[in-house]
Amino acid sequence: METRVAEGLTQKELADRLGRPQSFVSKTENSERRLDVIEFIEMCRGMGKDPKTMLDSLE
Numbered sequence: 001m002e003t004r005v006a007e008g009l010t011q012k013e014l015a016d017r018l019g020r021p022q023s024f025v026s027k028t029e030n031s032e033r034r035l036d037v038i039e040f041i042e043m044c045r046g047m048g049k050d051p052k053t054m055l056d057s058l059e
Helices: 002-006 011-018 022-029 037-046 051-057
Strands: none
Touching: 011 022, 011 037, 037 051
């Protein structure tokens, strides 16, 4: 969520970029749903971020 907000994106805008419903982004951000590796990569790219850099920032 922090990255999405920092990029100036709403949940709806990110969801549109991903071709997913807004609830997908909401449930992910609220820890109601986990991302698989492919979804993580897609979400990073949807926010214009490098997946490896994002993963490294979690450590």
